[in-house]
Amino acid sequence: MSYVRIWVHIVFSTKNRHPYLTKNIRYQIQNHIAKNCKEKSILLKDINGYTEHLHCLISLGKEQTIAQVVQLIKGESAHWINNNNLISDTFMWQDDYFAVSVSESNLETVSNYIKNQENHHRKKTFDEEVKEFIDKYKFELQKD
Template sequence: MSYTRIWVHLVFATKNRTPLLTKEIRYKVQNHIIENCKEKSIYLQIINGYTEHLHCLISLGKDQTIAKIAQLIKGESSFWINKNQLTEEQFIWQDDYFAVSVSESNLEIVTKYIKNQETHHAKKSFDDEVKEFEKLYGF
């Protein structure tokens, strides 16, 4: 039997970073993504976000890729959002995403960071966060 432990911090945004994820919608979407991940054997440690983006901390399985996981989460959730008419306009995730590896020693820090997104974004915009990630990770 193969064993893997590859943690990935995955971030993705709404199309054009439109703030469609109100608190009520965001919680519904997050809960749906949690259930969808369980059904698809995606190990999701934590999910949270703000009005125009979501953060996920995922442990990849031995046959999973970041691209496939992002496709499964984003594609299925946008379909579900539109099917349930949670937004007035058609909901679309941006094509791109941000993904970086996370070491076991940093799991608690990243988990806390994702958990505190509302507090974090009361002080810092998502655009500023993206610029910070780009600089930090050399994108």
């Protein structure tokens, strides 16, 4: 039997970073994503976010890729949001996302960071958070 534990911190935003994810809607979506991940055998340790984005801490299974997992989470949740008319517009996630590996030794730090998103964003905007991620992880913009 294979044993695989590859932790990934994933961040994705609403289309055009529109603040659709009010507290009540965000909690409904997070609960739905957690349930869907369980059904799809995606190990989701933590999920949280703010008005225009979500953070997920997942562990990839031995046959899962980041792209597959992100597509399953974003695609299915957007479909569910629209089918349940949670917002008055057609809901879409932004195509892009951040994904960075997390070592076991930093797991608790990242988990706490995700759990404290609401407090975090009282002091820092999502744009500032994005810039911080780009600087910290040395991301370079790439054209697909």
